[in-house]
Amino acid sequence: MAAVRAVGVSKRYPTVTALDDVSVEIDTGRMTAVLGPSGSGKSTLLHCLAGLDTVDSGAVYIGDVNLCGLDERRLTRLRRDRIGFVFQSFNLVPTLTAAENVVLPLRLAGRSPERAWVARVIDAVGLADRLGHRPAELSGGQQQRVAVARALVARPAVVFADEPTGNLDSLAGAGVLALLRRCVDEFGQTVVMVTHDPIAAGHADRALFLRDGRVVDDLPSPGVEQVLERLRAPRAAA
């Protein structure tokens, strides 16, 4: 079954249609990149798929659960239990240590951390020696790796990442991309990542291209050159 499904999703703002009848299935256990020009609807799609934003028409399913059928309380619980989010700006709590940030979603949910899993996640992000540091004492790349660990800790059905390398230099960005790739390959994690960066998209198993709120292209195993070509000539690709 697809991890996430959008069926005929539209989202309109007063002066613009951000999503125009988008239907897409996100494969389980794979990394999907979402690309497209500025304003094409990438973040809106991610937010609608993650239940962070409502749709005007159509439906979004996480597994077999239709998000549109949930009241606010159930939606909050589903986001908490089934969805991980990685933001461009890390969004760590500045007063908490790295370790406390990682387990925060579990604490908020009143769940006690599964020690073995937390240790595995921390090992995967390579921050075992930085666990007592607060975000200000970590580099951007390290902060983002903490954010990835935080997204993974509740074993979500999907991790959504919105420009996860957007605030990082290329070396730190490469580290975060390699980490997301490892999450897919080692943990079978489903990852959906919005990016402007063809190199980032090159780490994905699939690249979806948006333009004017519509999916205009869908590339399996995207190579960096192929992605660049599509971004340079998106109209031809449509």
Ligand SMILES: Nc1ncnc2c1ncn2[C@@H]1O[C@H](COP(=O)(O)OP(=O)(O)OP(=O)(O)O)[C@@H](O)[C@H]1O
């Ligand atoms: N809250 C909002 N109110 C009004 N219009 C909005 C709102 N959020 C997004 N939009 C509009 O919807 C369209 C899609 O925006 P979105 O942020 O999804 O694009 P994007 O592809 O992620 O862009 P970028 O790459 O610049 O982040 C844009 O025209 C944007 O101006």
